[in-house]
Amino acid sequence: xxxxxxxxxxxxxxxxxxxxxxxxxxxxxxxxxxxxxxxxxxxxxxxxxxxxxxxxxxxxxxxxxxxxxxxxxxxxxxxxxxxxxxxxxxxxxxxxxxxxxxxxxxxxxxxxxxxxxxxxxxxxxxxxxxxxxxxxxxxxxxxxxxxxxxxxxxxxxxxxxxxxxxxxxxxxxxxxxxxxxxxxxxxxxxxxxxxxxxxxxxxxxxxxxxxxxxxxxxxxxxxxxxxxxxxxxxxxxxxxxxxxxxxxxxxxxxxxxxxxxxxxxxxxxxxxxxxxxxxxxxxxxxxxxxxxxxxxxxxxxxxxxxxxxxxxxxxxxxxxxxxxxxxxxxxxxxxxxxxxxxxxxxxxxxxxxxxxxxxxxxxxxxxxxxxxxxxxxxx
Numbered sequence: 001x002x003x004x005x006x007x008x009x010x011x012x013x014x015x016x017x018x019x020x021x022x023x024x025x026x027x028x029x030x031x032x033x034x035x036x037x038x039x040x041x042x043x044x045x046x047x048x049x050x051x052x053x054x055x056x057x058x059x060x061x062x063x064x065x066x067x068x069x070x071x072x073x074x075x076x077x078x079x080x081x082x083x084x085x086x087x088x089x090x091x092x093x094x095x096x097x098x099x100x101x102x103x104x105x106x107x108x109x110x111x112x113x114x115x116x117x118x119x120x121x122x123x124x125x126x127x128x129x130x131x132x133x134x135x136x137x138x139x140x141x142x143x144x145x146x147x148x149x150x151x152x153x154x155x156x157x158x159x160x161x162x163x164x165x166x167x168x169x170x171x172x173x174x175x176x177x178x179x180x181x182x183x184x185x186x187x188x189x190x191x192x193x194x195x196x197x198x199x200x201x202x203x204x205x206x207x208x209x210x211x212x213x214x215x216x217x218x219x220x221x222x223x224x225x226x227x228x229x230x231x232x233x234x235x236x237x238x239x240x241x242x243x244x245x246x247x248x249x250x251x252x253x254x255x256x257x258x259x260x261x262x263x264x265x266x267x268x269x270x271x272x273x274x275x276x277x278x279x280x281x282x283x284x285x286x287x288x289x290x291x292x293x294x295x296x297x298x299x300x301x302x303x304x305x306x307x308x309x310x311x312x313x314x315x316x317x318x319x320x321x322x323x324x325x326x327x328x329x330x331x332x333x334x335x336x337x338x339x340x341x342x343x344x345x346x347x348x349x350x351x352x353x354x355x356x357x358x359x360x361x362x363x364x365x366x367x368x369x370x371x372x373x374x375x376x377x378x379x
Contacts, residue, residue, distance in 0.1 A: 001065070001069075001195050001196055001197055001207055002065070002278035002280070003278040003279075004278040005196050005197070005198075006069070006196075006207075008196070008199070009129070009151075009192070009196055010062075012127055013054050013057055013058035013061070014054065015050050015051050015054050018042075019127050019129070020042055020054070020057070020125045020127055022039065022040065022042065022096070022125070022126075023038060023040050023042060023124075023125055024039055024102055024123070024124045024125070025037070025038040025121055025123040025124055026038060026106050026121070026122050027119070027120075027159070028106075028120055028121070028122065029119045030117045030118060032110050034106065034110075035119075038121070038123070053125075056184070057123065057153055057155065059155075059186050059187050060153055060154075060155040060190030060191075060192070061153070061192065061207070062209070063209065063211075063213075064322070066234070066320040066322065066323060067213050067234040067320075067322065067323060068209060068210055068211065069208070069209055070207075070208045070209075070210070070216065070231050071195065071205055071206075071207065071208075071231075072191070072205065072206050072207075072221065072225055072227055073204060073205055073227070074203075074204050074205070074225070074227070078226070079204055082226065084225055084226045085203075087101060087104060087105060088194075088206070089203065091105060091124075091152055091193075092126070092150055092151060092193060092194070093150070095128070095150070095152070096125070096126045105122075105124070106122055109220070109224065112220055112222075112224055113156065113217065113220050114219050115188075118159070118160075119159040119182075120157060120158050120159055120188075121156070121157045121159060122154065122155075123154070123155050123156075123157060123187075124154045124155075125152065125153055126150070126152040127150075128149070129148065129149040129151070130145045130148055131145060131147050131148065131149050131199055131200070132145060133145060149196060149199075149200065149201055150201070151192055151193060151194060152192070153190060153191070154190055154193075155187035155190030155191075155209070156188055156189050156190065157185050157186065157187050157188065158185040158188055159183070159184060159185065160183050160185050161181075161182060161183070162181055162182065164177060165177075165178060166178070187211060188212070189208075189210050189211070189216070189217050190208075190209040191206050191208045191209060192206060192209075193206040206225070208221065208225075210233070213233055213234040213235055214233055214236075216233045218230050231314075232313065232314060234320075234322075234323040237313060237319065237323040238324055238326075240309075240312035240313050241309065241312075241313065241319070241325075244305055244308040244309040244313075245257075245258070245261070248301060248304040248305035248307075249292070249297060249304075249305060250301070252296075252298070252301055255332075255350070255351045257295045257297060259330075259347060259349075260291050260294070260295045261288060261291050261325075262325050262330065262346065263343075263347070264287075265283060265321045265324060265325050266325065266343055268281065268283060268287075268321055269281060269322055280320055281320060281322065282319070282320065283318065283319055283320075283321040283324070284318050285306055285310065285317045285319075286317075288305075288309075289302050292305065327343070330343045330349075332349065332360060334360075339360060339362070341362075348362065348363055349362055350362075364377055
């Protein structure tokens with residue numbers, strides 16, 4: 001799915017649209033026991049409650065593609081004859097009305113998911129989207145329809161204890177201690193099946209959501225979707241890329257080399273943003289090879305980096321550049337000091353050896369403040 005397709009589906013999750021008629025799910029305690037099941041009509045709820053459910057479901061389609069939202073692919077063999085895909089298709093085609101299939105999904109999630117000692121709620125909702133026809137110029141015709149996109153969303157939300165508070169009791173004209181019991185949190189993980197690719201159903205893919213980009217719950221992906229290869233989280237990709245650089249380049253992994261790599265990737269991301277291209281940006285290993293070569297890194301070390309990078313990042317030769325670097329800061333860390341610089345000015349940082357000591361050198365033009373106190377730098 002690209003950004004435009006994602007936005008198109010997200011627009012479905014509005015109470016005034018009435019696109020979702022029922023909510024299904026169950027409340028699971030810390031002992032992995034189902035406390036209660038959920039089967040409710042949104043049309044019979046109070047407006048405030050309906051809006052809250054829509055907000056929770058929509059949250060499972062939030063974040064950034066390639067970071068919080070990850071494509072999960074099924075093999076042809078899985079689509080043709082696997083239990084995991086058969087279950088997803090049964091839930092989709094029945095619009096979640098098949099109770100036995102819902103129960104089977106609850107059971108598999110409970111068996112698979114590791115939420116520690118937390119209780120949680122599994123929520124599911126389905127929708128049939130009459131996809132409007134879009135002309136070659138991008139104009140959408142509401143009267144015409146190209147196809148109906150049947151899909152469902154499933155998300156897992158932690159249940160937390162509400163914070164105690166003082167609440168005003170009008171009859172007593174006083175504030176009294178009160179607790180609102182348990183509160184349903186925003187989704188931790190979720191998925192939409194099938195994917196909405198080229199504005200139609202792609203049963204070979206689903207869109208997986210993880211609130212935390214560093215912990216995507218591999219056990220859930222493996223247990224529910226049985227994928228051959230579990231995608232690396234955005235944080236794991238960044239760490240793997242950095243490790244590949246430092247390990248393969250060794251003493252050639254200088255500040256100047258890292259600055260060049262970061263600046264080139266940052267420029268590619270900026271150009272992609274300006275283009276307003278809905279597809280995810282991509283960078284090839286060969287692009288990084290060229291940067292290293294221009295920075296004077298020997299070919300044997302570049303080849304070593306190429307091999308190491310593919311090994312650590314799952315054998316792929318293309319990556320989402322937004323997952324490889326910090327785009328909003330340039331950070332240098334020693335055992336005693338952490339220096340954070342706006343990436344725009346990272347080129348001003350230098351390293352050097354003075355009287356046998358290693359130094360990080362930063363020009364100090366203009367005012368300099370230490371903990372809010374203006375200080376003077378003397379010659």
